[in-house]
Amino acid sequence: MKNYNYLAFNLHLLLICAACFSCSKNDDPQPDRDPTPDEEFYYKLHRVENLAMETDDDNPTEAKSAVYFNLATQQEVPNAQAKTMRWDLSFSGLYNSFIGGNNGTNATNFGYGGAGKGGILILEKPFDEVTEVPDGAQFKLGSGVIGTDDAGAFSEGIGWYLYDFGGTILGNGTTEKTHVAYALGASVTTNDGTVIPARTIILKTPRGDIAKIKMISCYKDVFTADKWFKDTPHMYFTFEYLVIPAGSKHFEIKP
């Protein structure tokens, strides 16, 4: 009987201790959310669908506020945080269709003054064929520097989309094919037979990581040119990307 009491006492003590430990676990602090990406983020193909921009077709020449986007969290970042390292690329200008990186040293960059060391460039090469960061890559440091392509209207150099103002460059000339923005994630052939190679954006993030980005569509839920019309809901950006850590050179997908 004495032994039984001794065992029971110890068992109770054990249970009380276990209960105490399990209770104290709830009081443990939650770790603060570090905005830097973890290792799992790299060497993976990521996709963002229908990233919505504020659009007003009644005022097509009125640029809306820039949108700041974090590739790791796939979240927009508030405008007030423009001078932080919390965003990787910006969408600005008319229809928020001009893209830039996050750089603190360039006075035309939204991140000016901050610690961002980012930049952006565009290649006339399909996404899958871009296997490494080009030697001597010259990144543009300003904001809104990659947008309309020379093959379309209102061109501003090599761009990520072709704007078919009159619907005659890629469209069939009908009204519904006017004012269509063709994302150049895949190559296209214009009505006069010119082949426009696919474009791939190379982005240096503010922390020096490198991303390659394929812009796929500006239209909601539709990702191929045959389904893009003047009145298809826009601007909803769909794009895919792969990020490699700072200092790396080769784009590859790792399991």
Next chain:
Amino acid sequence: MKKLTSPTTVLFFILLIAAGCSKTEELPPLNQSRILSFKVPTADGEIIGAVDESDKTITLYLPFYYQFSVIDPEIKLSDGASLLEESVTVDVLDNGTIYTVVGADHSKTSYTLTIHLQQVSPLIITEPSTADQTAIWSIGDNRISIKANFHTTDPTLIKASLVDESGHDHPFIANTGYGPAGVVASIGADGKKTYSYGSLQIPPELLPGMYHIKVSHLALNATTTYPVQLVWGRPASFVYAPVTIGPGETFTLESASTAIHDIREAYFTIGGEKKMLEILSQDTKKVIIRVPDDTPTGTHIPSIVCGEFEPSTPGWWGITITK
């Protein structure tokens, strides 16, 4: 005397001293829930905040030229410690942000952040009016510029408004048809740097009267001594909106800048003759006009007459009338 210097005595004293030297004072253990450093990364390095362990404060002096509206600090903690709060950005005008550090030993320490924003003060507006001459601005005008020693080229850090005679604030519109407001810096004849905060629009819904200009840049505020006078003006630019309609149908003419007021006529000029149109409704931004049933087909440029002003017209684009 001999006895005191004997080897035995010397050895005794050496051992005594050695024993005395080996006695260590135990320092109180260091807190395991400390902030070891507080840094704000910038384009040219970092700004270091002073962490004071005596009163558990962090003091940060933030120069104006970084043009930060928020800071995103990098905080180094004791080994194994973590922050209780989520890592968030801090508005530079917010003081009293608390950081609670939880140590590996579950101890907690709270630090209070104080930001000293180092701005050049006072903020001085270049007055559009003087004691003798009042500046006259058209309601809705979207080419307004305000000059002051803002010491920033970031338009998002500046706020500007018109203050009516009742003391009510009416913010300028900072994103117009000509794009978002911007700041341009220039050196004046006196060698001083002036900043022009431009492409602002006077809200078209305001009424004529006297208004003071009020601006703020982060923690600094200023209001003009002399007011400007707002008056109705002549609309001169319209939002591009050519349409194709049939006789008897309506179209909308929307001003891109100066407010629309007191429209007395609307018409097409066809073959040198006025073809009067019916005004269905109007506000300060737009007018809805009906085309008469007997309007000839073709593309016609509309005109409106506001008050005593000369006619206003889009000039180069028109309304196409089809059967």
